C-alpha cells in the first residue's frame with residue numbers, strides 16, 4: 001500500500017440537493033459527470049426538504065456510541081444467527097479487512113432493514129434505540145426522500161422512464177435496503193469494494209474513507225464534511241443503467257491522515273433494488289437483486305485470495321478502469 005504522504009485528497013463535486021429537488025439542469029449535469037467518473041460526490045442539504053439530515057446524523061451518532069460501547073456479548077444478542085446478511089449486529093472480522101495479513105481487522109456494524117422496520121419497528125431495532133423515539137424511522141424516511149429524488153434525476157440522465165427506475169426500487173417490496181451503522185474501534189478497516197446496491201448516503205466525521213481514482217489509478221482521501229453526505233452509485237444502479245454509471249471503488253484505512261482519529265463511526269443508508277429486479281451483472285449474466293446481494297456478501301466475507309479470483313467484490317469496475325486496484 002502506498003505511504004500516506006503520497007495520497008492526495010479527492011476533488012469531488014459538491015451538489016446542491018435543493019437544486020436537484022427543483023430539477024435544476026446544471027445540478028443534474030454535475031450529478032451525471034460525478035456518476036461517470038470516480039462515482040462519489042458530496043450532497044449539500046441546505047435549503048432542501050431534508051435540511052435537518054446532518055442534525056439527525058449527530059443525534060444518531062450519540063445513540064450509536066452508546067450501542068457500540070456495550071459489551072460484545074450484549075451486542076451479540078442482536079446477532080440473530082446470520083453471519084453475512086443485514087438486519088443484525090455483525091461482529092468485527094466477519095467481512096475481510098484491508099490488510100492481507102490481518103483480514104479479521106474489519107469493522108463491526110448494526111444493519112437495520114428498512115422493509116423490516118416498516119413492518120415492525122420494535123422488532124427491527126435493538127432496545128437501546130427505542131429510547132431515541134422515532135429517530136431511526138425518521139432518518140430512514142429522510143434518506144428515502146433523498147434517493148427518490150436522485151433516482152428521478154438519474155432517470156433524466158439515463159433517458160429512462162422515471163417510473164421504471166422507481167419501480168425497481170419500490171419501497172413496499174422486500175429488498176436488502178438497510179441503514180448500516182458502522183463502528184471502527186482501534187484500527188479496524190473496510191476492504192476495498194463497490195457497494196452492492198443502487199445508491200449510498202454516507203456520513204462520517206472522521207478521516208479514513210478513500211476512493212480509487214481512475215484518472216490517477218491510485219487511492220485518494222475523501223475529506224470528511226460534517227454538514228454534507230457522500231453519495232455513490234453501487235452495482236445495482238450501475239447494472240440497471242446498462243453499466244453507463246460507475247460504481248465507486250472505495251475502502252476505509254486507519255493509517256496516515258486517519259491515524260490520529262480515535263474510534264471511527266459512519267452511517268450508511270444503502271438503497272438496494274427490490275429483491276425481484278433482474279439485470280445483467282459484471283459478467284453479463286442475468287441475476288436478481290437478491291442473488292447479487294448473496295454473492296456480494298459472500299465476496300465481502302471471503303479471503304483476499306478468493307476475492308481476487310472474481311469480479312464480484314469490485315462490481316467489474318477493474319475491467320472498466322483497465323487496471324487491478
Ligand SMILES: O=C(O)CCC(=O)C(=O)O
Pocket residue numbers: 180182190195202204209250251252265266268
Ligand atoms: O465507513 C465508511 O466510511 C464506508 C462504509 C462503506 O463503504 C459501506 O458501508 O459500504
Ligand SMILES: [Fe+2]
Pocket residue numbers: 193194195250
Ligand atoms: Fe461501501
